[in-house]
Amino acid sequence: MDSTMKELRGGKTVLDLDPKSTVGGGVEDPYGEDRATEDQLVTPWTISVASGYSLLRDPHHNKGLAFTEKERDAHYIRGLLPPVVMSQELQEKKLLHNLRQYQVPLQKYTALMDLAERNERLFYKLLIDNVEELLPIVYTPTVGEACQKYGSIFQRPQGLYISLKEKGKILEVLKNWPERSIQVIVVTDGERILGLGDLGCQGMGIPVGKLALYTALGGVRPSSCLPITIDVGTNNQQLLDNEFYIGLRQRRATGKEYADLLHEFMCAVKQNYGEKVLVQFEDFANHNAFDLLAKYGTTHLVFNDDIQGTAVVVLAGLVSALKLLGGTLGDHKFLFLGAGEAGTGIAELIALEMSNQTKAPVEETRKNIWLVDSKGLIVSSRKDSLQHFKKPWAHEHAPVTTLLDAVKAIKPTVLIGTSGVGGTFTKEVVEAMAEFNEKPLILALSNPTSQSECTAEQAYTWTQGRAIFASGSPFDPVEYNGKVHIPGQSNNAYIFPGLGLGLVISGAIRVQDAMLLAASEALAGQVTKENFDKGMIYPPFTNIRKISAHIAANVAAKAYELGLATRLPRPENLVKYAESCMYTPNYRTYR
Ligand SMILES: O=C([O-])CC(=O)C(=O)O
Numbered sequence: 001m002d003s004t005m006k007e008l009r010g011g012k013t014v015l016d017l018d019p020k021s022t023v024g025g026g027v028e029d030p031y032g033e034d035r036a037t038e039d040q041l042v043t044p045w046t047i048s049v050a051s052g053y054s055l056l057r058d059p060h061h062n063k064g065l066a067f068t069e070k071e072r073d074a075h076y077i078r079g080l081l082p083p084v085v086m087s088q089e090l091q092e093k094k095l096l097h098n099l100r101q102y103q104v105p106l107q108k109y110t111a112l113m114d115l116a117e118r119n120e121r122l123f124y125k126l127l128i129d130n131v132e133e134l135l136p137i138v139y140t141p142t143v144g145e146a147c148q149k150y151g152s153i154f155q156r157p158q159g160l161y162i163s164l165k166e167k168g169k170i171l172e173v174l175k176n177w178p179e180r181s182i183q184v185i186v187v188t189d190g191e192r193i194l195g196l197g198d199l200g201c202q203g204m205g206i207p208v209g210k211l212a213l214y215t216a217l218g219g220v221r222p223s224s225c226l227p228i229t230i231d232v233g234t235n236n237q238q239l240l241d242n243e244f245y246i247g248l249r250q251r252r253a254t255g256k257e258y259a260d261l262l263h264e265f266m267c268a269v270k271q272n273y274g275e276k277v278l279v280q281f282e283d284f285a286n287h288n289a290f291d292l293l294a295k296y297g298t299t300h301l302v303f304n305d306d307i308q309g310t311a312v313v314v315l316a317g318l319v320s321a322l323k324l325l326g327g328t329l330g331d332h333k334f335l336f337l338g339a340g341e342a343g344t345g346i347a348e349l350i351a352l353e354m355s356n357q358t359k360a361p362v363e364e365t366r367k368n369i370w371l372v373d374s375k376g377l378i379v380s381s382r383k384d385s386l387q388h389f390k391k392p393w394a395h396e397h398a399p400v401t402t403l404l405d406a407v408k409a410i411k412p413t414v415l416i417g418t419s420g421v422g423g424t425f426t427k428e429v430v431e432a433m434a435e436f437n438e439k440p441l442i443l444a445l446s447n448p449t450s451q452s453e454c455t456a457e458q459a460y461t462w463t464q465g466r467a468i469f470a471s472g473s474p475f476d477p478v479e480y481n482g483k484v485h486i487p488g489q490s491n492n493a494y495i496f497p498g499l500g501l502g503l504v505i506s507g508a509i510r511v512q513d514a515m516l517l518a519a520s521e522a523l524a525g526q527v528t529k530e531n532f533d534k535g536m537i538y539p540p541f542t543n544i545r546k547i548s549a550h551i552a553a554n555v556a557a558k559a560y561e562l563g564l565a566t567r568l569p570r571p572e573n574l575v576k577y578a579e580s581c582m583y584t585p586n587y588r589t590y591r
């Protein structure tokens with residue numbers, strides 16, 4: 001096989017396999033070097049490094065104590081390590097043991113980020129093998145606290161920072177990133193980090209966390225992932241006053257200045273990486289998120305995780321909840337608290353799916369869905385003063401100012417919280433839901449845990465154990481009246497890794513609603529009878545790589561059907577193909 005020379009930072013050279021090997025009946029394999037076959041693990045690439053010292057400090061190649069005697073001789077490592085040779089499994093066991101000694105989640109977070117910086121494969125092996133335990137550390141909720149304290153805990157940059165200072169030079173900045181074949185970018189401007197508000201440049205923890213999940217949960221190769229934070233300032237005065245703040249010390253640029261920087265960024269991304277690179281918008285504020293998605297949705301491969309990813313995971317949860325509740329989507333009535341990205345995004349996807357099922361126009365199916373924002377129920381008399389994304393939901397109704405009154409007036413079967421404000425599903429609200437629903441479906445989706453509209457325990461207690469409950473952030477199982485209830489985690493982490501993998505392996509060039517529905521259907525299809533018997537509406541995260549492969553396959557199939565896939569010919573068995581493309585973190589043998 002061909003080899004290519006790659007310059008390592010510090011002037012060392014590594015011989016690497018050409019990542020564009022051809023596999024699977026002539027289909028160009030986007031993952032090349034990272035296919036998970038046994039063959040690959042025992043007859044791996046050729047690597048020759050001028051200095052063993054630099055090999056030990058390169059997180060992509062470092063294996064620490066797992067370097068074998070032969071490798072220590074061949075790659076100038078002898079003496080640079082203690083004599084013992086340790087297996088990856090034993091290294092993993094040791095790390096897990098050490099992590100469990102920390103009482104504070106943020107300490108676990110920094111320990112895991114240090115590991116990623118030191119030994120990437122061990123980091124991913126640990127994360128994949130212990131996903132349920134470590135997801136709340138690397139991701140929501142701990143990542144939220146990490147962003148709040150990012151300036152203080154900052155050690156090394158983990159992604160690309162593009163600030164107003166880089167205006168006119170964004171293409172050059174992209175070229176400074178050491179990897180060239182980027183397939184997925186997650187970008188934030190930090191203005192609405194989870195439900196925590198404007199964290200400015202410190203929002204970087206979010207793209208880093210999301211992309212760690214792209215690799216661990218979706219099998220996208222780490223070197224193909226690029227976290228980016230766009231810094232246009234922050235309106236968070238506490239951060240501006242904090243001496244350790246890492247971002248621009250100015251208030252947010254808006255209007256043309258903002259739009260121009262974003263436009264330069266989007267153009268530079270396409271110019272540098274081509275049209276098949278996926279750009280995932282993450283945690284932008286409402287007033288930019290919808291506009292960016294609309295503006296670039298027709299020219300770039302873009303996806304908004306908060307509008308679309310959250311919608312897909314919630315729709316999947318609703319479809320599987322129907323197995324417990326009975327009826328069709330059209331038989332249910334939905335009430336949202338929160339009419340921003342997540343609220344209106346979910347509402348629109350539900351209305352679309354209802355319309356597909358009943359053939360009624362979407363203008364009709366929307367009428368089963370009601371939204372409450374900070375000023376009360378969204379009704380037609382408020383139309384003039386509403387932001388454009390709220391207008392489709394302004395139905396005929398007398399004004400209602402509180403959530404409790406809205407619940408009493410609308411009598412929803414499903415209550416969905418996307419408000420970003422913790423504790424807003426009060427006892428009265430939840431009890432009202434339980435009054436006219438045998439099994440009230442309650443989704444408290446705001447993140448992190450502190451912003452959840454109610455806790456799992458509250459939902460089960462206030463409904464005498466009758467609620468079907470899921471939340472954005474994880475909650476432990478709750479015992480009520482001798483029965484254990486397992487809350488679902490309705491988080492877009494179920495979706496974006498598989499959806500992104502599907503886009504990448506099919507070479508898709510656009511995201512369309514039909515692909516979102518395909519992703520949702522695939523997730524709902526992964527909930528087993530055993531899960532339903534336990535009252536679960538989502539499968540456990542332990543199976544997430546298999547789930548992601550099914551989501552990827554369904555999304556890719558839809559991309560081919562719509563003529564949006566460029567990777568030809570279409571592989572016959574897309575699930576198998578998706579699985580075969582997934583990155584595995586096991587060490588390779590270096591010859
Ligand atoms: O990051 C998460 O856990 C889910 C999400 O996108 C958000 O809350 O903004």
Ligand SMILES: [Mg+2]
Pocket residue numbers: 194282283305306
């Ligand atoms: Mg988000």
